[in-house]
Amino acid sequence: MEQSGIQNIVIVGAGNVGTHLIEAFLQTEYHILQVVTQSSGSAERITESYGIPATSSAKEMISVADLYLLSVPDHSLPEVVQEMNFHHRLVAHTSGSVGMEVLLKASENHGVFYPLQTFTRNKPLDFLSIPVCIEANTPENGVALAGVAAALSDHVVFLDSGQRRVLHIAAVFACNFVNHMYHIAANILEENKLPFDLLLPLIKETADKAGHGHPSALQTGPALRNDMDVIDKHNHYLERFPGYKKLYNLITKNIVKEFKAKKRNGQL
């Protein structure tokens, strides 16, 4: 099998990741042979939206694709591997936290194709800037997957399963937990009938400056200054949100601790 000759792709799973992959591949020379979805409703949606053949039946999956991309929920991967026949073709999953070995029984040609991004339905993305993390069971399969990734993105990196898992944990902090901070801010403002939009320039600048130095050097605010006057006032206000208060104090404690460590090390 000539891996570098990948042309035809089957995408299994049409959730957020799968849908964004479809849209990205439509901009390339690659041909999406078929999309396999969980329900007949979403298969119809795919065919209507993109004019791509789609099915919800594993048995109807086309057997001659050069690459099968599995963008299904993590916990569904073992089941997909057991139920589907990939005819020894190249198979890759798109998960950050599942090791490559889950695909051992799927095919002797397998790997991982993990786009590191938060995918939101109906919000277009510039795929070119998204890092695509590649792992494969042979150098040839690695080159093949990296070639496909390079058609979508300017940032193709090779990471093994351990590195990818660590990256995924870091991403949970930098994305999911960050969004939860936004959520808390939104709830606090809502309680006071203040619009969340007021925070958008601050949110944008905070993210923007992350590219301009180590985050520890860019910290600002009352915790960094260990400003107990302000921290006490905030605690008093947060009495009405016990969960947020606990979180406020734990994060504040961590920032104060890191500030003290830096001061000890003469970095401040």
Add this chain to the structure above:
Amino acid sequence: MEQSGIQNIVIVGAGNVGTHLIEAFLQTEYHILQVVTQSSGSAERITESYGIPATSSAKEMISVADLYLLSVPDHSLPEVVQEMNFHHRLVAHTSGSVGMEVLLKASENHGVFYPLQTFTRNKPLDFLSIPVCIEANTPENGVALAGVAAALSDHVVFLDSGQRRVLHIAAVFACNFVNHMYHIAANILEENKLPFDLLLPLIKETADKAGHGHPSALQTGPALRNDMDVIDKHNHYLERFPGYKKLYNLITKNIVKEFKAKKRNGQL
């Protein structure tokens, strides 16, 4: 005193906020008469960098400005009010968390001029998009301060001290705590010799999508899916960072709780 006739400004304090205010006012018709700084070194720096008269002596402060803007640390405000003579002119502080009443004894004309942003030294900012929150002791002083703010920003809002304090708490979550999440992510990657830059597109997109809906509707990740497999794996890895593990589990618990509440309310 004709407040709407503000032309000449004295800025007290040349930290991050003061310096960014100086640079912003230099783009306007307003005239910075003088900058009063904490040390003679920073006074020299201001004069060298911007060609503006500067002094570190409170007694040398010019007495004929139309507006005195106090961008000093929160805890220094009472001292500044006690030591400086503002000759009944308009005085405003730039703090998010200090009430307007701290200026009662500074002058019978006073208010607050709070630009909601994270200011980083040597990183230029587009001041036009920054919300400037105004409060004043009289409608006339409010109009005067809003007029000055409108020369710098397209987003001038009137907030009282209580609203401003709430906004400041929300900003601590949306900025300082978000930056701490970046910091943790950077440390986790560093331990594994992975570059922080890998996360920048994700960080940018997470901030960008905050403007596209309520953060609770935009949440993604293992906590939202209550995916215990992944959460357990992350916990296992985070054994080596006990502080981060504790934080990981508290935030995860909060997200799971909010997810369940939404499900109960039929929003999912």
